[in-house]
Amino acid sequence: MENAHHADDRSVEALVSAALGSDRRRLVVLDWTQPAAGADAAVSGHYDEVLATGTRVIRLASLDADDVVALAEQAGALLPVAEVFALLQFTGGQARAIDELLRQSDASEWGMPQRSLRAPVRVSRVVAATLGELPPDARALVEAVAILEEADRRQPARAVHAVQVSEVTDPVTALDAALRSGLLTSLDADDVWIRLCDNMSRRAVLDQIGPAGRAARHERAAQVADDRAAALRHQWHATSLPDDGLADRLVDHAAETAKSGEWAATADLLVLAARATADPDRAGGRLIAAVDAMVGAGDVPRATRHLAELESLRETPLRNAVLGYLAVVRGRPGEATNRLGRAWALVNERRHPDEAAQIAGRQVLHSLAGCRASELVTWADRVVELGAPSSPAAIEARAIRGLGAAVLDGPEGALAEYGRLSASVPHGAVAQRMSMATGWLRLAADQPERAREELESAVPTDFLGGSLRISLWARAWLARAQFTTGDWSTALHTATTGIGLAERSGMTLLLPLLEWTRVQVLTLRGDWAAAEESLRGRSAGREYPIMRVPTALARAAFHEAQADYAAVVRALGVLREEWADEWVSSPGFWPWADVYANALVVTGDLDGADAFLTPHERRAAAAGHASTGARLAYARGRLLGQRGELDAARAEFERSIELLSPLPYPYDRARVHFAYGQTLRRAGRRGAADTVFSTAREGFSALGATTYVERCDRELAAGGVHATRPADRRFDALTPQEEAVATLVADGRSNKEVAAELFLSVKTVQYHLTRVYAKLGVRSRSQLAARWQRDPD
Incomplete structure (x- = not known):
């Protein structure tokens, strides 16, 4: 039913009876504009009554920018981005209004800076009918509000100004009737601030007034305005013709x-x-x-x-x-x-x-x-x-x-x-x-x-x-x-709302900076699909460094959480170029050096990691920058542990933890403990590693970093020191580390990926996998995956 909010009593009764009087499930689709707050029964109709008849009510969402582009293409119009968002703002995303505007406008007019959007014909008819039913004072008040908003659309109208412009004799009664009509909406309990119900209705009211009527009302508004800027805007709208004195x-x-x-x-x-x-x-x-x-x-x-x-x-x-x-x-x-x-x-x-x-x-x-x-x-x-x-x-x-x-x-x-x-x-x-x-x-x-x-x-x-x-x-x-x-929840909200504002405002420069935080939170929470969607289309090519750097960091965070350290190296390699040396490598501004060095170590490029870390460590020490020093220290500890210098590695990890202790950086502390635990476990210190991993897990769990909580659980299970093994395990023949390797291989990981995930050498992974095959009686990765799927824990 179209325009159901204007249906008469008999039609609504028939609709309700049909919905309630049948044993069969029925889908009822209503084109119903929800009434504004304060509107009387004549406007709101039987809104609550109709809603009560449904066992499930689905409110259709407003259209987004992609929807508008698709509708425009169907109407034969190629809309500039600015026009897409202008349409969304003007119509509130109402599908029918957007479709009508696209079809009632010449496609060649879109993008002209002089062009202003007109009200859809349907809206104009409804507004004209509603205005015609209002008492003269109420109509005059509605028209005055439209005039005030035309001169300043950035804020609602003050009721006192609308009364002055309309010159109504009984403002209280006029305001009451205007609010009940649904054309006006009050923004506060005292009705001090009022506005038209929507942009399209405002445009329709202004069209009803006509050019001469608008000019006269703008002249009156200029006389009563208590703000110079408002008076000047009304003076211009009163003439809309060249006037050098006014222009000056x-x-x-x-x-x-x-x-x-x-x-x-x-x-x-x-x-x-x-x-x-x-x-x-x-x-x-x-x-x-x-x-x-x-x-x-x-x-x-x-x-x-x-x-x-x-x-x-x-x-x-x-x-x-x-x-x-x-x-x-x-x-x-x-x-x-x-x-x-x-x-x-x-x-x-x-x-x-x-x-x-x-x-x-x-x-x-x-x-x-x-x-x-x-x-x-x-x-x-x-x-x-x-x-x-x-x-x-x-x-x-x-x-x-x-x-x-x-x-x-x-x-x-x-x-x-x-x-x-x-x-x-x-x-x-x-x-x-x-x-x-x-x-x-x-x-x-x-x-x-x-x-x-x-x-x-x-x-x-x-x-x-x-x-x-x-x-x-x-x-x-x-x-x-x-x-x-x-x-993190607040950070995700701040970044997401900022992205929406940046997209609507066309501020492309700042999108990657906002998306960096969004991608990182989504990744660490295990929402891979949403993280990939945010990354899609982002490049690190011919963009400003302020765009390239966060894009690289977002990609690195995504790949690191997946233990794809070779991809981390590729993502951050761009930051080693000459243009990034001055600012991007300055301690504190961009936390990337430790991520890159850590990835170099895990992928086996120990000499490269050493050469990379040394100048960054010098800059951090000269600047006395605590968090950068801590991050670089854990990367150095990872490198030393890989070289077999365990005592020196432990000293670096402990220094990193000490530097971070006074800082409110819980994620960094958890990262350091995770790397520390992997280093200890690889060196055969499983008991100490188990304790450190438990600390890392607690930190990640408190943050909601489910991706790393799962990785900690795998590490704890692989260590086997304090891991509890259920009585009904079906793979008791496997050691904890063999089980960890088998789990990842059955999940489709390559030996290299398993090695990066568990911080083992590829040879060690192959050794464990060979023993798994022998113990379980399988001969291939596909057989292992099938067995694992058939006989889970």
């Missing part, structure tokens, strides 16, 4: 919002300024500034809609800088290098220092994404030299500069500078940039708890009207801080 006022106010880092609000004002400017060149310059603010806010889809317009403008330094900026956040280093290089070549530093400072600021971000610390510091200093010290560009450059300085000179000086700088930074979006950078640096400096505090305060920048770009950086490092301290 919009630009002036945009400069004020930019000082506080409110890039989203700045972009809105500058877009209107560009439209209100009569001269094409000046309008183009203001559009360039608007797109720059969009990128700063993290609204990449909106910015990309203007790409064709920007490309059509004459070449200027700022145009190239904005196109380069957009290339950076989209993860395109080659294009960014060309664009930003061209911008810097064209700008005249002496005549246009502000423009030069802005371009240098984009080079700072480009260097950050490229993990080039020296270059980052050089460009940040250039920004400060060229621009006013209190300018947004200078403040952001100084905030990012500390990250590069920490790589070159250690974190203490950078943190001290952040403390001095934060005292002069105003509260709000600009301060959020400082919190993000400080939190990232504290995480690298073995201060994860303080890092969490800083990063948590930086996450809401998108809500406060600042930069979603900064918020996503904060989310990515917050997820790492949560993972490091053992709060």
